Amino acid sequence: MLHHVSISAIDPLRVATVLAEVMQGFVAPFPPNPGSYLVATGDSYGTMLEIYPLGSQILPGLGTEAEATFSLHPHPHRYTDTHIAVSVNTSEKDIKCIAAREGWRAVRCNRDDLFEVIEFWVENRLMVEFLPPALAARYLEVMQPQNLAKLAAAAQAGANLVEALVIA
Numbered sequence: 001m002l003h004h005v006s007i008s009a010i011d012p013l014r015v016a017t018v019l020a021e022v023m024q025g026f027v028a029p030f031p032p033n034p035g036s037y038l039v040a041t042g043d044s045y046g047t048m049l050e051i052y053p054l055g056s057q058i059l060p061g062l063g064t065e066a067e068a069t070f071s072l073h074p075h076p077h078r079y080t081d082t083h084i085a086v087s088v089n090t091s092e093k094d095i096k097c098i099a100a101r102e103g104w105r106a107v108r109c110n111r112d113d114l115f116e117v118i119e120f121w122v123e124n125r126l127m128v129e130f131l132p133p134a135l136a137a138r139y140l141e142v143m144q145p146q147n148l149a150k151l152a153a154a155a156q157a158g159a160n161l162v163e164a165l166v167i168a
Contacts, residue, residue, distance in 0.1 A: 004038075004048035005084055006058075008076070012037050012051040018102055019122070022090050022130060033070040034155060049084075050056050078125050085117065085129040087136040092118055095130050113162045114151075115139040 009015035014080055016027045016037035023041055030036035039049040056074030061067045085098050088095070092108065095118050099106030105121035115138045117129035131139050141147070154164030 001047065003040075003046045004050060006050040006052055006056075007082065007122070007126055008052050008054045008056055008080070009126070010054050012053055014102075015122055016051040018098060019051070019128070022095055022098055022120070023086065023088050024090065029087070045078075054078075080126055083127040083129065085131060085139070087139075088129040092131055092132045092134060095120060095132060114165065115142050149151070 006013075012035055013027070016039050019025075019087055020027045020039045023039060025039050025041040027039055028038050030038045033050075033052050033056055035053045036056070037051045039051065043046045044104075052070075053072065055073040057071050057073055059069050059071055063070060090098075096106045099120055102123055104118070107119050108116055110116050110121050117131055117136050117139070119137070120128045120130050124129055142151075142165065150164050153159075154161050
């Protein structure tokens with residue numbers, strides 16, 4: 001189970017505040033990396049997002065005892081290969097309204113006819129796939145172990161994924 005993940009932002013406080021709104025959580029400073037914030041949902045799993053300034057890098061400690069440290073890269077890339085999918089209790093309409101208010105892209109997308117997500121583009125540079133209640137059930141159904149096994153076998157065989165996954 002994932003408990004937290006870190007992402008970068010041009011404006012970490014703004015991003016943390018917006019994501020906390022969508023996730024119905026709260027924002028707090030994240031002292032280990034200056035200028036960083038965490039978004040906590042307050043659930044029993046300790047689910048959190050850590051929002052770092054764009055260009056933050058996590059470096060391994062030295063020796064056998066030292067923990068990781070942070071540094072700031074002077075020339076960060078705008079886009080990233082990282083994205084996350086998050087189930088939320090916020091409606092699709094509210095997610096899109098929040099994105100519009102921030103000037104960020106949000107669009108409902110079909111993922112290979114298997115499930116749908118709301119692509120929510122944080123700062124128009126980082127994709128978060130939000131799954132409001134109306135979309136989360138199907139996603140969770142597709143991601144059950146027995147269904148993932150069917151999808152993996154179909155993908156390896158070059159077969160049609162949708163046809164391989166017939167869910168009653």
